[in-house]
Amino acid sequence: GAVVSQHPSWVICKSGTSVKIECRSLDFQATTMFWYRQFPKQSLMLMATSNEGSKATYEQGVEKDKFLINHASLTLSTLTVTSAHPEDSSFYICSARDQGGGTDTQYFGPGTRLTVL
Amino acid sequence: AQSVSQHNHHVILSEAASLELGCNYSYGGTVNLFWYVQYPGQHLQLLLKYFSGDPLVKGIKGFEAEFIKSKFSFNLRKPSVQWSDTAEYFCAVEGKSGNKLVFGAGTILRVKS
Numbered sequence: 001g002a003v004v005s006q007h008p009s010w011v012i013c014k015s016g017t018s019v020k021i022e023c024r025s026l027d028f029q030a031t032t033m034f035w036y037r038q039f040p041k042q043s044l045m046l047m048a049t050s051n052e053g054s055k056a057t058y059e060q061g062v063e064k065d066k067f068l069i070n071h072a073s074l075t076l077s078t079l080t081v082t083s084a085h086p087e088d089s090s091f092y093i094c095s096a097r098d099q100g101g102g103t104d105t106q107y108f109g110p111g112t113r114l115t116v117l
Numbered sequence: 118a119q120s121v122s123q124h125n126h127h128v129i130l131s132e133a134a135s136l137e138l139g140c141n142y143s144y145g146g147t148v149n150l151f152w153y154v155q156y157p158g159q160h161l162q163l164l165l166k167y168f169s170g171d172p173l174v175k176g177i178k179g180f181e182a183e184f185i186k187s188k189f190s191f192n193l194r195k196p197s198v199q200w201s202d203t204a205e206y207f208c209a210v211e212g213k214s215g216n217k218l219v220f221g222a223g224t225i226l227r228v229k230s
Contacts, residue, residue: 032216043207043220044161093161097216104168106218108153108161 002028002098006109013084014117021079021112023094029074030096034106035067038091050077084116119144121210123221130198131229138193138224140182140208150191151209151218152182161207167191178202200230 003026013019023033031052036044048069049057056069066088068080077096081088091113095106124139142148152164165176172184182193191208208221 034218043222046217046219049217095161095218104149105163105166107163110160 002026002096002105002107004094004096004107004109006094006112008112009110010113010115012115012117015085016083018080018082019084019114021081021092021094021114023077023079023096023109025075025096025098025107028096028098028100030077030098031074032097032099033071033077034095034097035069035077035079036093036095038093038111044093047079081114084114086116089114089116119210119212119217119219121208121219121221123206123208123224125224126222127225127227129227129229132200133197134228136193136195136198136202136226138206138208138226140191140193140221141189142191142208142210142219143189144210144212147213149211149213150182150184151211152176152180152191152193153207153209153220154204155207155223156204164193164206198226198228200228202226203228 005024007022033050035047038044047062050069050071052071058064071077091111093111095108120143122141150167153161154164155161164180165174167174167184175181180195184191205223205225207223209218211218
């Protein structure tokens with residue numbers, strides 16, 4: 001199957017700093033990528049849909065000024081958590097949509113564990 | 118609004134037992150349906166998916182799922198589980214007119230050897 005990578009896999013930062021997370025589709029092009037957040041013992045919650053070359057679409061309740069998304073190329077989307085606070089500590093997962101070759105499936109990255117002190 | 122309900126949060130089985138994980142969805146239209154698995158310490162992987170056609174879908178590792186439209190269900194089955202099937206399983210639904218996956222809460226399966 002298709003491979004999606006995330007970097008970093010874990011990060012610890014101080015409150016008030018910003019953290020950038022990268023999501024890459026390694027062997028396919030993805031015009032659409034998604035960012036999810038997973039709290040302990042809970043399911044994935046969609047935060048936003050990232051579209052290459054255009055603005056991201058945010059889900060209700062997600063602050064777009066806090067979670068900045070950039071999808072500058074067909075293989076890379078970034079999520080920047082600005083002015084992070086302890087309540088932003090979570091597991092952030094991206095996925096990339098593979099629509100090539102008659103398929104239409106989301107492939108998930110390994111996730112990034114963010115801890116804000 | 119779309120929603121997905123997974124009936125059991127924790128399931129414990131012995132090796133060779135049969136498995137069925139329930140999934141029901143609520144959506145006012147036609148859907149694509151998915152089961153994902155997350156092994157301990159690993160990322161989500163696609164087990165199987167249903168877009169159209171035969172409602173009985175076969176996936177990887179001996180898993181299958183049956184789409185029953187009248188019941189809005191997409192239950193996951195495996196005739197004989199192995200210890201290596203210990204993982205968390207997520208059912209997800211996507212409307213055909215949209216591109217957002219909505220996940221169920223997940224079912225943690227533990228297989229005793």
